[in-house]
Amino acid sequence: MQDAKALQVAVVGTGYVGLGTAVMLAYLGHHVTGVDVDQAKIDMLTRGELPIYEPYLDELLRESAPRLRWTTDYASAIPNADVIFICVGTPPLPSGQPNLAYVAEAAQSIARHLNGKVQVVVNKSTVPIGTGDWVARILEENAVDYHANRYLVVSNPEFLREGTALHDSLYPDRIVLGSDSPEAIERMAELYEPLLSQDFAAPVSVPRPDCYTQPALVKTSLSSAEMIKYAANAFLALKISFANEIAGLCERVDADIQEVTRGIGYDQRIGPHFLGAGAGWGGSCFGKDTAALISIGHEYGYEMPILAAAIEINQRQRQLVIAKLQQHLHRLKGKRVAVLGMAFKPNTDDLRDAPAHDCIARLIELGAQVVAHDPIAMPRARHEWRHLRYQEAESAEAALRGADAAILMTEWDDYRRIDWESALRGMRHPLVIDTRRVIGHFGGAGIVEQIGKRPASRVAEVTA
Template structure:
């Protein structure tokens, strides 16, 4: 479909990163094999079904299907590949350091199936500094016929945001390539040339942004590329925790956090993004990556107090939600509370480290009857949150019916479209804890508690059902 020199690509791991990488590269014209050890997931993909939710990914899959195949067999995916991506999970261990067992398994299986031609192994997974060298040693150890100048390792960290992953993939700010081998960098530049030149037909459902030109190509050493990924995520986590810490002080002095962040966000040195105060950050990256950086520092006897404080503020922010509820309802045992939003952010079904999880768990421990709703993530929650005590609601309205309070934990557009001037009428008490600034400022029904903002008129409390 695209006018590019087609390379043979293998992508090991079909999670959020691996799937997006495989489908995007196939759309750009490369021949791609997606590999996963999970037979059930591979069979789903072979039927054209996605195991995750990401806006428009199903359409891009359909448009790219002629250049895609899926397998569990390394022997059928690796030998012919020019570029091999490692996109497996690196979940945190109890001490904060990432678990590299899946990376090791993938590297060993890849090494055993290399065929002697120039092949580039790409670390796309988020891994600690030094992992690239470690993967190179694994390849040297396990390759049947090792070739020092033909099996090359490149670090190519991803900077995708779940919910906008396709736009981030097709129109990136930068492409980071780290390697000690110029030939490895050259092969990845060849692979990404359609992105670097933006010489591909933009899909109608993910149009090229107005004013967008081309991404910045950043070439570095292996270790610098690995550190770039961690440093980027840690800095974004810092911004969110900073906004949350200022929000708490805003409540003390009767200032408005949204006015404050708007005022400082116009400063080009700061910028407006990632300054939204709320229930704190979640997902698979920020918590894991900050913990990994702190753990790496600990290995070298180097303390990281700023990052440590950011993590502490984030954990405290989750308790703030419960504290606000207790201030109004006092005794929570026996109360009915609706939780709107379960995914850690909108436009995804990813539940990893979602603030809603901790909220539901704490409410249940306090004897609250929790009724939860999410437009997308409830099926996944049935699989992953079986240890929590809550009831599902088919809609936001059903969740709110008869509730003593509602807590908004995810800023889905569906919740923004609710008529908040009338919706609380069906509640036992019209109390809304809005952690994501979803309820409009002009709402006059009931009490709306926000993070870092003035409380609405409490005289509207106790609206009869």
């Protein structure tokens, strides 16, 4: 991208979304300033270190460093910015509604440093319908010298998957821009022109897919863009819960859920993605966004029973894992249980709403001794899961050694490479609850039980 087309960009919030957005836009040639109130995080980024794990993000950070700056100072980031992204967290409240306190704080701080030229403020955080209008009012009320039609608000939801965030950023299915201002849409299209035309040089570590052409540009109203984000995540959560519900019936009729989902996934009306049965979905989006939609419905007297059922099924899957263990071990008190995988999905260290957390907590409650392992997320868990009493294992093999049972919670490639027949021979009882279909063909002695399928073997039955 030529400097003549480069825009000045500020990104407020350097979490998973903000950090990926900042690095990606800098790679495309824009001049980006990342803003965060956490000085320790800013110091790390200034040193070229990442506070999160995301494949290849460190490489792109180094390559884009000349166009990146990090600060806690709004006054040095906002006045000259052409586009300002709000990428702060919106954690759920007990009611299910998202907590917008961080969005309000960011919008107020942005407003105080706007300089009177046309500036576009972008809601990148996942926010309820109507938040765009609310942010516009915050800007109007807090700007030092407010100018009508100068400070334009856009909803530009992200559709990134942790673990493949750079791929999803550089080669998106669509870019959604919601605003009532044609000028704001035009500036955002200018910002994203390299993505829309795909004329940038693809990173070696994140190559352009062979069949990829260009993303769709979806121009909508503010409220429609906000609804698109919620509806997309809710539908994906529904697909996973549907697969899990069918998996339960598959076990009872001796069908294999993996064969069933493969068969229905070839139907273009359904598609193969997000039909993996297992311990249920986790992470920062699906649970929060489905709960938020239900909460919004309540505000308008509109019930959403399908989404409520999806959440119920997801919680049931987490309990199912423990129930399967109890069917074999009966009493868990005093048993040593290895839990492999702590992050909610592979290729990330994100522990938010991870199914493994609920699993470990329940095992401890039932008196089991838990030994846990994760290739990436253990350092983060050491801080965020301090309330859980478990032992760390230096390797998956060490966790399995002498265990009465193992529960495989995250489908890391590291676990696929384990010699499972040998590993089971080293366990006190050769029992694995494989919730993510990591173990392929198994012909050894022991029991490998998977969601939606009869146990792979019943040789050497486990005793209490």
